[in-house]
Amino acid sequence: MFDRFMKQRPNSFKEVKTPMDAEAWIDHMEKIFRVLNCSEVEKARFGIYRLEGDASIWWKSVVASHAAGYEDTVTWDVFKIQFDQRYFPASIREEYARKYQTIAKKENESVADFQVRFQRLAGYARSIAGNEEDKIMKFKWALKSSVRNHMIANRYTSMDSLVDSARD
Template identity: 35%
Template sequence: MDASTSKTEEVSGVDMFERFQRLRPPSFSGALDPVLAKHWLNRMAKMMRSLGCSDAQKVILATYAFEGEADIWWEGMLRRVSSDYEWTWTEKKRFNEKYFPSCYHHEKISKFLKLEQGNMTVPQSEAHFDELSRYVPKAVEDEEYKLKKFKEGL
């Protein structure tokens, strides 16, 4: 790689960082509340989509927002792999393993499967359905199944 290519990539990275900062990204300190962790990760993913980041940029920018315990955890992750390892956004599963444990995820799936309207209004029930359906994306990909499941809960 010649010097001009390196300089172009560096400027592009700096520009992306400035655009990211203008969005005022939320920091993440390692909250043990899975809802907060999932909310933070979803918000970051939304920002990354709006910026059109590469996979590598997503990791760099998101982990820049780590503070406190989360930053310590990330530094440990970096020490466990070789320095030339290329982190990708698909490895957000490591974040989920740490801050959104599978037992919590399974609890949300169970709540989705048992969801009933009860004393909620239809709009409240729909909002609750949509919120829980995020944890079972494969199940609600099929619009017909999704509608059937929603009607069963009414």
């Protein structure tokens, strides 16, 4: 399994410039794990193997704070919780959730770029963001008034149909 994993050329993880770096690395690893159908313990082992530099030092300190054999039994979900606490702490997630609550399309921002920013923040504000219908309404109200006024009365069944209409 390890050879198959390495053939996928998994990225290593050394440091974080932004919390999105940490999220992107986890997403990258999970794509590989889905293809390979790894066990939860294999996922953790393979992810830990790809830690380098400061990240490797951090992980060694985590292992040192647990009983012997911890690293051999840790699962991917447990690793991700610890990884998130270190590289994407709750305070930053809460900050992004607050940004979601006050999100508005910027004057020179394209609808496509706004959609990416909106969806990223909605992902961090899961409990606040609500269901798809709630997100559609929030997106409509976050558009500048000249666009919103043409769209507000229309019902949209998906975010994609709303975005297409906003682009037009």
